[in-house]
Amino acid sequence: MPILPGVDVMKKRIFEPEVARLYRRRIDKHIRRTGNHASVAMWYMHFNYAGHRWYIPPSKIVPPSKIDGSYKPDSAAFLQKERECLEAQRIAQSVDSRPVYHHACGNFGDIFTLNCYIGPTSPLQERSEWPSRWAEKRPFPLMACEHGLMLVPYWFRPRQFPLSVVYSDEPIFDEITAQYFGPEAYSLISPELFDLYDIDRKPRGTRLRALIKHHAGYQRVKSLFARESLRAWRTYGMSGIVFNAINWDFEDPDGEPSQVMQALRRYFGDTDLYIAGPPGDWPSKDHSFIAGERVRKQIVLLNDLGRDTPCELGWRVLGADGAEFASGRVEAVAKAGTPSFYPLEFDAPAVMDRTEFALAVDVVSQPEEHFKPESFAFEVFPTAGPLRTHGRVLLFDPVGRTSAMLDQGGVAFETLNAGSDMSAAALIVVGRESYNEDFVKLADDLGLEDALSAGANLLVFEQTRGAPLGLELQERSARRVFIAAQGHSVLAGLRPEDFINFRGESDFMEPYPDAPPETETKWPARFFKWGNRGIVSTYAYRRPHYAPFKPLLVSGFDLTDSPLLEARWGRGRVVLCQLDVTSRFGTDPVSRRLIANLLGDLTRRSEAAPVSCVATDDAAAASAARFGIGARDEGIENAGLIIVGKDALSRERVEKILSSAGKGARVVILPGAASAPDFGVEREPQRVMVGRTTRHALTESIVESDLFLKQWVDVESVAAANGWVSIVEPGLIATREVGRGQLVTCSLDPDALQGTRAGVKAQRLWDALLTALGVDGTGRDSLLHPERALYERNEWETRPRYINW
DSSP, X not given: OOBOOOSTTTGGGGGSHHHHHHHHHHHHHHHHHHTTSTTOOOEEEOTTSSOOGGGSSHHHHSOGGGTTOOOOOOOHHHHHHHHHHHXXXXXXXXXXXXXXXXXXXXXXXXXXXXXXXXOTTSOHHHHHTTTHHHHTTOOSOEEEEEEOSSOGGGGBSOOOSOHHHHHTSOBOHHHXXXXXXXXXXXXXXXXXXXXXHOTTOSSOOSHHHHHHHHOHHHHHHHHHHIIIIIHHHHHHTOSEEEESSGGGGSBOTTSSBOHHHHHHHHHSSSEEEEEEOOTTOTTOOOOEEETTSEEEEEEEEEEOSSSOEXXXXXXXXXXXXXXXXXXXXXXXXXXXXXXXXEEEEEEOOOOSSOEXXXXXXXXXXXXXXXXXXXXXXXEEEOOOOSOOOOSOEEEEOTTOHHHHHHHHTTXXXXXXXXXXXXXXXXXXXXXXXXXXXXXXXXXXXXXXXXXXXTTOEEEEOXXXXXXGGGOOEEEEEESBOEESSTTOGGGTTOOGGGGBSOSSBOOSSOSSOOOOGGGGTSOOSSOOOOOOBTOSEEEEEEOOSSSOEEEEEEESGGGOEEEEEEEXXXXXXXXXXXXXXXXXXXXXXXXXXXXHHHHHHHTSOOOOOOOOEXXXXXXXXXXXXXXXXXXXXXXXXXXXXXXXXXXXXXXXXXXXXXXXXXXXXXXXXXXXXXXXXXXXXXXXXXXXXXXXXXXXXXXXXXXXXXXXXXXXEEEEEEOSOTTOEEEEETTTEEEEEETTEEEEEEOOOTTTTTTSHHHHXXXXXXXXXHHHTTOOGGGTOOSSSOOSOOOOOOSSSSOOOOOOO
């Protein structure tokens, strides 16, 4: 597809006869020089000359009313550019009749073309389905004449031109990797890799290609994109894809083909084989089934060889131990130039508990080695009976969706109204989309906070608007959610893979909305919404910095979102569930299991006593107050939590604190505490940019992203001496057992780091630590009417906006 001279310079003068004559002569020379080459099938012109923003929204490429692609901007400037380009095409085709496409100029000329850079603001499933509306009728060839699996500028903070500004600013490689691979993303960081970031130096000239070559997360994410989106786009029949800057991804540090390059060889080669959803729903990635139900899948063969390719395929359903549960053979022909679908089906094996299986497809015979074996992991759950509850349930559900779900599950409940007695309830449930001013008023009138303090529990299902309990809701349509609290009771019987691509579709948003009118001239913050398949959480809470909410699940950019939060409130518990489960209760076994866990767990009144807090000085009291904790300055003997401040303590007071610890109290020693040596703390200087958790009860509330400081910080870490053991390496958080109690210290000082990205992380880390130590909400603020800000506003945790480069 050689470039023909365009009208970018001549513009309106193309219509002048003498200019047109000279232009035609130049075109003629160009075509005579290159046109007889065997590989030339078409010409392209007018690089980015006449593009417009509405050539990329899936709803605007071929909406139902304009399936012929007739939409074009009506501005005089665009129409003038179109006339110029079409005149240039007319002149070119008077010399050579081969097709012409206008680079990134939308739907004029022979081929619809566009620059197509769908970045991390679009869930991978929606990106994969992007060509679907065009594929319904294929009114014209559609070519992504510039495409990147995830273009390099998306891996940096700013979204602006020129690119020299982007590449000299903040790399966000790890935050993006975390969207797709969760906490594991932060285990890939090493000091050597981080030094390539050059965070504290500008300008930066050489780090770009070094990062691309050495960053394992970058390679893994782009390889995932290659597998998911390229397979889907080829199955939809995309006419062509031209990659941009892919040459940067060719080699690894040893000069061998990089992971991205290997993925492109597999998923963008002449042929490919993969396992897709059932007939009529092949983009589906459903992987959770109920014992005995019929599982339907398809084998998809992609073939761009130019000739049909016969092959024989064998498939097997295998258990984790290799045992075979079902099998079959398929005599297949991979049709040239069009996807070939071969359905298969089998009964999900009988199981007593959640069990993992794999559907494996092997190539029995083929004329040459084109198709490679493929497998698809899935889980089978046992048939479920009625839900079990253990106490009285009160439900506020004016929308009615949650009451219908509870009826279906056989759960007895009472409607929450002005005559309800909360003090006798085990669980108060706020139904889907029902948290509103009426509920808040009713909760105030009935004394919800007192009921929670006495041992009742509160469960709030999916909400879509407002700020429940002061927390921010954000639309994410996340398909990849990760377990943060391993072993938590509400996650019993569930595994990490269960929270990737829920079964079926969510119903909180219009699945295929039209592009908002303002996006014709201004890029949206998020790439255009397109589809609801597999959504795990449409709306998630932004994790707070100053509230007693423990994330049980996390998701999103830098894992700063959570669709499942838990807090202690007096003796009671508050759980906020933003997983899209209520509408899937009868069809998705993961949703049913989670709901069963929530109701079974929370319908037992809690008897855990709230923790009283004592501060040894003003600095300790101020540290507690930052998180809304009212700490007394006396009563050490009976305290549940003692915060040791920076002032020196008398030997007598130290002994009293140790005595309280021996009886079961927990003692937190602040950074810079003068009396730290009296508790056996020995510190050593350490330069840190990331911390690593160990398995410990106090690290269950800590998310790995909160330990990625993204700057080198000099700290006084805790040495392994005098009974102190590090639970966050290297010595960032350490504990020492004293009788039935515990001493705890954290080396990160939010005050010393204030105004930095490490300071923001330290705030959330301290909040998580205090929550893990049992400080509940009653000592912090009102639950329903929080007066303090729950968030530390900052520029680093926000997700950069979308832009189509």
